Amino acid sequence: MKFSFLPEEIKSEIDKELVEQEPLALARSNMAVNGHMGESFIVAYKNKFFFFTKAMGSLEFKKIEGLYPDISEMSVTNDTKNAVIEIQLKKQKHALKFAPIIEKSLNKVKVRWLITSLSPYLALFAALMYLASEDDDVSGEENDFILKLAKNDENVLTLAHNFYQEQSIETLYEVLSGCGEEQKFCIMANLLELAMCDGILHSQELKLIRRFAKSMNIEDDEYETIKQVMVMKNQIGILKK
Secondary structure: OOOOOOOHHHHOOOOHHHHOOOOOEEEEEEEOHHHOEEEEEEEEOOOEEEEEEEEOOOOOOEEEEEEHHHEEEEEEEEOOOOEEEEEEEOOEEEEEEEOHHHHHHHHHHHHHHHHHHOOHHHHHHHHHHHHHOOOOOOOHHHHHHHHHHOOOOHHHHHHHHHHHHHOOHHHHHHHHHOOOHHHHHHHHHHHHHHHHOOOOOOHHHHHHHHHHHHHOOOOHHHHHHHHHHHHHHOOHHHHHO
16 A cells, blocks of 8 residues: 555654555545644554544644554544544544545444454344344344343443444454354354244244354354254253153
């Protein structure tokens, strides 16, 4: 990626090991942060991002940098005139406006933030929502299962639902791929439990569960073991014989 349009003072501020990497976003704005007149740049990589901003009349660029887990909130919007990225970093909000054509690059940054910041716990509930809606009909049993598992925590449910509504399932696959082994097995067991809560294991649901298993690198024999245990767990009727 060519950085020829970046001012030399900005080039010198970017970590040397990052310069060789392809950035997710590299763009110039004719505004300073938070709507002030001036000039700014975004340089965002897979694990780290930079805002360089200079208000009109200032001599030097201010550097705002961080790792994605340091960001508590991020949004990308487009009002037809501007593509706007807004972040909350260490309790401070920063917003930058760009030309609408830059929105696609800004969304790449947002997706990367979601992938690195979404906890396995929230990823579980997003996965459950995808699974429950796979047949376009969320049953009462499925809804009750999710609510009970979340202990009716509105914050967890809202965050997971926002992810479910706004992001592709491929993004969720990438999030799940970063889970630890025990976390993957826990997620898989709960997905199977949800699929069985209405008393029927639908083939459509099983296909999606297998895709989730593949995204988490769960081997076929591991998947079958978890599945058989969950099937046996729910066959309470055999205890009454």
